[in-house]
Each structure stands twice: as structure tokens, then as C-alpha cells.
């Protein structure tokens with residue numbers, strides 16, 4: 476691995492973060508149905524108590540609601556919290572000047588002067604990577620963010636972003652991508668290895684495969700809402716993996732499936748950011764820290780996961 480630059484070193488020291496898509500999102504997560512702002516406040520507080528001090532939000536989560544909620548919670552705590560948010564390249568907002576403008580709006584909603592990490596949420600054919608990076612460079616020059624990251628970028632898009640930033644002596648801090656025991660694309664296509672080589676932190680989103688890896692969903696009892704369709708093809712195939720996770724968890728003094736799933740992503744050298752809807756889930760997820768799967772267990776889990784995607 477190359478030397479990690481001093482600006483981005485803090486990200487490599489973080490073992491796990493907290494995802495904030497659930498905060499105010501009704502479409503995928505049905506915010507307001509069986510959980511509300513008070514539950515999310517408890518999720519935030521218990522996570523901070525357990526030492527998880529990195530929150531990943533985005534301007535699009537709950538159309539700004541997630542950033543606003545985070546702003547409220549920050550006012551209620553003395554704890555230092557590291558904040559990551561994201562720029563969404565909407566078709567009507569594609570100038571390089573759109574980027575710092577969007578970040579100013581995010582910062583206003585969160586009630587802070589500068590973010591720790593500002594990420595491009597998705598690449599788009601409507602705006603070249605170089606132009607988006609010009610916007611990101613402007614954000615750092617104006618002191619609006621400490622570091623710059625990307626999300627859902629392929630290896631070649633990431634390398635373009637890396638080079639564009641490097642010309643201004645700015646390191647690319649992270650690439651946030653889908654990674655879990657049920658989605659190992661970035662491990663198989665070389666993106667994870669490339670990130671390690673370049674000192675770019677790979678932030679793993681949906682590390683619980685949106686709840687599937689907790690073992691609470693099956694074909695008889697599928698997840699609610701849009702996840703019923705999006706996760707339908709995986710549901711009939713996961714039994715063996717879930718059973719193995721349960722056995723391995725028991726061998727570690729009763730760790731849960733979610734703790735095994737998250738620990739596995741950490742052992743792979745990534746930074747998982749699980750989402751949670753209530754204090755019980757957040758507390759349980761925090762228990763993924765402080766212990767380690769053995770190399771042999773990681774291999775067993777890899778093999779069981781390979782069988783699913785054969």
C-alpha cells in the first residue's frame with residue numbers, strides 16, 4: 476500500500492460508521508411507519524456512546540431531512556462527530572460552480588462550517604469526472620470540506636478522479652461502494668485492491684445487504700416495501716450462508732449474524748456504514764467491533780458466499 480496522506484489518515488483509523496439514509500426516507504425505508512425521529516435520535520446517541528463517531532449522510536436522503544436531523548442531534552451532543560455528505564449531480568445542476576453551492580446548502584442544513592468528507596454520490600455521463608473534480612477542488616479551496624471522496628465510481632472513473640485531484644495536490648480520500656457477503660463485485664473486479672494500493676479508503680455501503688444478512692428475512696417472510704422486489708432473487712439462496720454465520724457467531728460467544736457480517740467487511744479492509752432504525756439495531760451493530768473473525772472463518776464465509784453467486 477502507498478503512504479496514506481496526512482489529510483485522509485483519519486478515515487483509515489475509523490473502523491465503522493453509521494449510515495443515515497434511513498433518517499427521513501419514506502420510499503425505501505418507510506420512515507414514519509414503524510420508526511420516527513426519536514428512534515433515530517437514540518440510534519445516533521447510542522452509536523456515539525459506543526464509539527462510532529462517523530456519520531454518512533447525503534443531500535438526497537429524505538430530500539434534506541437526514542442532514543437536518545443530523546444538525547439537530549449535533550446541537551444536542553458535546554461529542555466530536557466526523558461528518559460525510561454527498562453531492563448529487565442532478566441534470567439541472569451540472570456546472571463546476573454547482574458543487575460548492577450544493578455543499579454550502581448541505582452545511583447550512585447540518586449547521587456546520589465544513590464537512591470532513593464530501594463525496595460525489597454517483598458518476599453521470601452528463602458531467603465529466605474532471606468537471607465534477609473541479610467543483611470538488613473549489614470546495615476544498617474554499618475550506619468547505621476537509622477531504623474529497625467519490626461513490627459508485629468504477630476503477631477507471633476513480634483513477635480519473637484521483638489524477639485530477641493529484642494535479643492540485645489533493646488526495647482522493649474514499650470510494651463508497653456496495654460491498655457485503657452478498658455483493659463482492661468490488662473484491663472480484665480489483666477495485667478493492669486498487670483502493671488499498673492508492674491509499675483510498677473503501678467505504679462499504681449496504682454491508683448487511685439491507686437487512687438480509689441479519690437472517691430475519693426469508694422467502695416466507697420477505698422484507699417490506701421496495702426491498703421485497705430488489706432482494707427477491709437472493710432470498711431463496713442464502714440459508715446455508717446464514718446458518719454458517721450463526722455457527723461462527725456462536726463460536727465467538729454469541730455474536731449475532733449482523734455482527735459477523737460487519738466484522739467480515741472490516742477484516743476485508745473496508746469501512747462499513749450500516750444503517751439502523753432503532754436503538755436495538757444500532758447497539759447490536761456496534762457489537763461488531765472489539766473482536767475478530769479468524770482467517771479460517773473469513774475463508775469459510777467467502778466460500779459460502781461464492782456458492783450463492785455461482
Ligand SMILES: NC(=O)c1ccc[n+]([C@@H]2O[C@H](COP(=O)([O-])OP(=O)(O)OC[C@H]3O[C@@H](n4cnc5c(N)ncnc54)[C@H](OP(=O)(O)O)[C@@H]3O)[C@@H](O)[C@H]2O)c1
Nearest residue numbers: 494495496680681682683684685686689733749750756759
Ligand atoms: N452511496 C450510495 O449510493 C449508497 C447506497 C446505499 C446506502 N448508502 C449508505 O450506506 C448506509 C447503509 O446501507 P443501507 O442502509 O442500504 O443497508 P444496510 O446497512 O445493509 O441495512 C440497513 C437496514 O437493515 C436493517 N438492520 C440494520 N441493523 C439491523 C440489526 N442489527 N438487526 C436487524 N435488522 C437490522 C434495518 O432495516 P429493517 O429493520 O427495515 O430490515 C436497516 O434499515 C446507508 O444508510 C447510506 O448511508 C450509500
